[in-house]
Amino acid sequence: MALVFLTDDQRPPCPGCSTYLMEPYIRCAKCGPPHLQICLQCFSRGWEDSKHQSDHDYEIIANEFCILESGWTAKDELKLMEAVGDCGFGNWHDIANQIPGKTKQECEQHYIRIFVENAKPPFPVFGIESKSDKADVMICRLSDDPPRPIRDTQKAGEMAGYMPARGDFVMEHDNYAEWDLKDIYFHTQDDKLLNELKYAAVDIYQSRLKERLRRKKIIRNLGLINLSRQKMQERAHSQPIRELFDKLRKFSRLHTPVEQDKLIEGLIYEIDLRREIVRLQEYRECGIKTFIGARLFDRLKARRQQMKTSKNHLDEVLGAVMRDPYSCRQWLQRQALVEAGHSCRELPPIAAPVSRKSATPLDLASFAGYEKLTEKEREMCASVRVIPEAYFEYKTIFQNECDKVGYLKLKHARTLIRIDVNKILKMFDFMVKEGIINATSPS
Incomplete structure (x- = not known):
């Protein structure tokens, strides 16, 4: 007795009772072609005809059993493959509508785990899932959904061709990877070497799909689709911290989002510590040993910086404009404003007069219309x-x-x-x- 998976949906009625065959049913291994198929009731009664005898070898035809993963029967696997071919990879909402009892998250995780990430596609290494495998599946799940802006708007243009409703991009990484497989067909009459070459091409295609999925994970998990929100978060930091973000962004593909955030936070904390150490060293060089003295030192330092900005503006008119009466008059006006209590930002700038040489008259005798x-x-x-x-x-x-x-x-x-x-x-x-x-x- 053998257990066979049959993919033919159009089955003939049972020759014994003329009822429509329902799985599981029996197929005779000797009679045929065409193969003789009878229901379980007729098989249990020992039904025979002129060709078929009850002692013939038989096969049990059924696909209501799990072949790749628990919870997914052979029928579900077949419907999943047909739905992916009809709706396209990534359109998990429409794919789930064609598979009764399955959600779009279940369809996406099962397809990626079995047919993309598996070491021996399309059939896995049977065994108990490890905790690390489950963790990888959880990481594969998408983070917060990106916004869904109106088409042809500025926000839609900033999303780099991402389609939120479908959860996919208009232009994929390695977009023409499928072209290498479009003309490959497996035939029984092919020789062994040709089959090995075809299998190698399929393995290469699987590795390219894994790289495409890996890049999508990085983009989605790090929030690189919604660049406007990321820029708003970076604006809360100073310019040196923003430059640090730009330098470390290339390393984000090596970490998870949490690890990347911890790395950046640690470096920011280091910058703050270095700044504080420099400030304390300055206090020590100036002989300050108490925090009360440090606060007084900071106030005096700020006042000293303010006095430097309100210094005498004579150096601005020295040099080329020193002998110019107009510039000296401007300088005297600025000094009067400073003594009156005006800040430096309110003072008008000194503009030295620029002497322009008058252009020589144009000789028009050679031009038309003279x-x-x-x-x-x-x-x-x-x-x-x-x-x-x-x-x-x-x-x-x-x-x-x-x-x-x-x-x-x-x-x-x-x-x-x-x-x-x-x-x-x-x-x-x-x-x-x-x-x-x-x-x-x-x-």
Whole structure:
């Protein structure tokens, strides 16, 4: 007698009683093909026909038994494989809907434990689970669910292609790992070497899936999906502590989240201790041996720092601006404000006058349109350094705008053309003086 797992869902009726076969049932090992299958009632009565005899060898066909893990029958395993193929890996909510009596957490943990993390996929090493295995399963469980922002928003863009409703990423790590298996088929006529190569390809694919899952664990357990919340937590620390976070983030894949937090807390505590040691050493160098004296020393030190910031500002005008009367006058004004009790932040800065050399006039004789300019326009364009074609274009823009409104203000003229404001001012004054445009309202 042999126990066989049958995956065919379409079974013929029992030839003895014509009832639909329900598991477990009996299949004759001698009759066939096609195989003769009878129900348990007919088998117990010793039913026979012209071919089948009651003393033939038989097989018990049943799949209501656990083959990979307790609590999961062969039927459940078959439905799980079909559901993963239909819904896709990671869509555990829809997968659980196709397996009666199983939750999405149970489906996810069973699939990962048996078909991904197992040393000999897809069949495990049968035995009692150790405590370490259970601990790994608990670590595999996802931490707090990340937020579910609205699609195409800024928060959704910060989640790096993560789909919260599905618990998966749009682009996986090693996203094309399945391509190496899409053309592999196992046939009975394949030789041994070819089968070994196919098995090796499947083993490589399993290792790539484990690496993909390991990276997902790191991202989910450390909260790297929700970067905004992580940045808010880091803002509570000073700049040196933030730099410490950045340096240690690369080591987070080697620890659990709790171990990583303990490591960072220990280093922060070390920084605080070093700072306190330096402060105590400063007290000792200054001859302070009591905490009352230390508090008095801190107050005097803070006052001394404040006096340094409100020092004489003569050094700011020394050097290049020392002989400049304008800078000296500014310095005297600042000193008067300091003596009046104003803080340094309220004092106006000393601005030394910058002497600008006037640009040499532009030679316009070689430019097109020079003959069309009047003598005054030639002098103005040469001093402003505007070529004739640009001047005619600006002149047309100003005249058209002036004709529409009846007048043109300098403020409006600056918005019409985007050049140096000094050039606009000189051209505007020239056109108003020559009567080309009107700068006042007719009313």
